Amino acid sequence: MELHTDSSVISILKEDETGGLEIMKGEEWLRVKPVADTLIINLGDMMQAISDDEYKSVKHRVKKKDRTRERHSVCYFVFPQRDCVIKSSNYKPFTYSEFEAQVQADFQYLGTKVGLHRFSPKSPLFL
Ligand SMILES: O=C(O)CCC(=O)C(=O)O
Numbered sequence: 001m002e003l004h005t006d007s008s009v010i011s012i013l014k015e016d017e018t019g020g021l022e023i024m025k026g027e028e029w030l031r032v033k034p035v036a037d038t039l040i041i042n043l044g045d046m047m048q049a050i051s052d053d054e055y056k057s058v059k060h061r062v063k064k065k066d067r068t069r070e071r072h073s074v075c076y077f078v079f080p081q082r083d084c085v086i087k088s089s090n091y092k093p094f095t096y097s098e099f100e101a102q103v104q105a106d107f108q109y110l111g112t113k114v115g116l117h118r119f120s121p122k123s124p125l126f127l
């Protein structure tokens, strides 16, 4: 799975002992060590918005060391209600439905996720 941020508020992950999850800290990729009976909590784009960038949506990817080994993970994504308006100082007010539609449109036309930059008046990618 390629580099991305989750659109969620939080994501709760359980990966098996195969490992492979990596998070970006600064310019560096850090491997997340699989720990038995332990859940991983990722912060997503909606957490970044509601916290006014106090918390950042983590860039992450999955890179298996051993391509021949099967890997299993379970992800539970916590999303806001679709029509709930997300208000903050750094982003224009938007609903999760609008955010999701914009992410899909960017994927379709640009082949990539632009994400919160679309909703930030300070960003050159603001719409
Ligand atoms: O499989 C994993 O550990 C993470 C998957 C993931 O990042 C996602 O589904 O958004």
Ligand SMILES: [Fe+2]
Pocket (backbone or CB within 6 Å): 004, 005, 006, 060
């Ligand atoms: Fe993810």
